[in-house]
Amino acid sequence: MHVKGKHVILSLVLFVFGYLIAVSYEQAQYLLEENEIAEDWDRAFHYRQQLIDFEERNNELEREINSLRLDLLETEAQLSEEQATLMSAVELKRKLQAYVGELAINGPGVFVTLKDQEYVPSDANVNDYIVHDRHVQLVINELLSAGAEAIQVNGQRIFQDSHVYCVGPVITVDGTSYPAPFTIEVIGDSDVLLAALTLEQGVIDQLVNERIEVEYGTKQIEMEPK
Amino acid sequence: MWLSLLFLAIGIGLGLLSNFSIPAIYSNYISIAILAAFDTLLGGIRAHFEHVFNQHIFVTGFFFNITLAIFLTFIGEQLGVDLYLAAVFAFGWRLFQNIAIIRRRLFDRWEQRKLAKTNKPV
Numbered sequence: 650m651h652v653k654g655k656h657v658i659l660s661l662v663l664f665v666f667g668y669l670i671a672v673s674y675e676q677a678q679y680l681l682e683e684n685e686i687a688e689d690w691d692r693a694f695h696y697r698q699q700l701i702d703f704e705e706r707n708n709e710l711e712r713e714i715n716s717l718r719l720d721l722l723e724t725e726a727q728l729s730e731e732q733a734t735l736m737s738a739v740e741l742k743r744k745l746q747a748y749v750g751e752l753a754i755n756g757p758g759v760f761v762t763l764k765d766q767e768y769v770p771s772d773a774n775v776n777d778y779i780v781h782d783r784h785v786q787l788v789i790n791e792l793l794s795a796g797a798e799a800i801q802v803n804g805q806r807i808f809q810d811s812h813v814y815c816v817g818p819v820i821t822v823d824g825t826s827y828p829a830p831f832t833i834e835v836i837g838d839s840d841v842l843l844a845a846l847t848l849e850q851g852v853i854d855q856l857v858n859e860r861i862e863v864e865y866g867t868k869q870i871e872m873e874p875k
Numbered sequence: 876m877w878l879s880l881l882f883l884a885i886g887i888g889l890g891l892l893s894n895f896s897i898p899a900i901y902s903n904y905i906s907i908a909i910l911a912a913f914d915t916l917l918g919g920i921r922a923h924f925e926h927v928f929n930q931h932i933f934v935t936g937f938f939f940n941i942t943l944a945i946f947l948t949f950i951g952e953q954l955g956v957d958l959y960l961a962a963v964f965a966f967g968w969r970l971f972q973n974i975a976i977i978r979r980r981l982f983d984r985w986e987q988r989k990l991a992k993t994n995k996p997v
Contacts, residue, residue: 655930656878656879657878658930658933658934659879659919660878660879660881660882660883661882661934662912662915662916662919662933662934662937663879663880663882663883663886663916664882664883664885664886665886665912665937666883666886666909666912666913666916667882667883667884667885667886667887667889667890668886668887668889668890669886669890669905669908669909669912670886670887670890670909671886671887671888671889671890671891672890672893672897672905673902673905673906673909674890674891675890675891675894676897676902676905677902680899680902
């Protein structure tokens with residue numbers, strides 16, 4: 650085939666054209682790829698950032714939980730302390746109430762019964778044969794000294810400001826009169842109380858010497874509130 | 876004809892193989908150059924159909940158009956005005972016109988040939 654100048658020129662032009670197109674195509678592909686990579690990177694960065702944010706938030710919340718837990722512990726400790734205080738206060742109140750006779754109480758203890766002598770010789774003074782307030786006072790004082798926790802006379806509690814005195818044939822305890830016999834009941838350590846009462850030349854001996862019939866012993870004692 | 880196609884293939888192959896990378900700023904230049912080349916090629920084909928083809932005009936037009944387009948883009952870049960759009964517009968406009976004319980010429984030729992064929996037996 651005869652090669653004309655026209656063809657050579659066309660070939661040259663087409664060669665340049667083809668080259669340009671190919672380079673441009675490559676370039677476009679490259680740019681596209683780059684874009685995609687950048688996009689991928691952006692997305693990864695975005696998610697990573699989100700993850701970091703979440704983690705930070707988690708950490709914050711965890712710290713909050715810890716501090717709240719600490720608060721809770723403190724509050725619980727405080728509550729239990731308060732409860733303990735309350736309990737001891739209640740205990741104290743009960744005890745005090747028991748002391749002042751606002752509550753029914755019971756416990757082991759001792760009773761002493763004082764009776765007038767039945768037999769009175771005709772030539773004797775009857776006053777020497779009956780129970781007087783001082784006898785009762787004697788017994789009460791002795792019992793208090795021996796560590797009595799609660800005392801009652803004929804079912805009436807004796808307190809710090811109680812008074813016992815004679816009015817003719819009866820004995821008055823805080824304004825209430827009781828006839829003989831008188832039963833003094835005490836709650837306390839019964840061994841100690843009995844020992845104190847039955848001491849040689851002690852209260853019982855004195856009472857017997859003054860011709861009073863005395864009965865005593867241990868028993869489970871119940872006291873009503875006043 | 877085969878020589879031209881061979882060279883086209885060689886050009887494309889070389890371009891693909893050369894791994895020649897152009898900075899992103901200059902991608903504008905290459906696109907405008909391609910547009911100019913394409914326009915000139917089509918212009919040449921059109922001229923061929925119109926029987927006014929001149930190889931000197933074709934070759935000078937090819938390189939001159941490319942150079943001018945690149946130069947225009949360069950100036951536009953310097954001035955901060957997108958002057959290459961003017962080139963794109965002008966080349967694009969002419970591209971379509973040329974294609975339209977080429978299509979018409981081809982159609983005419985085909986019709987004439989058909990006419991000649993049908994007339995022959997008569």
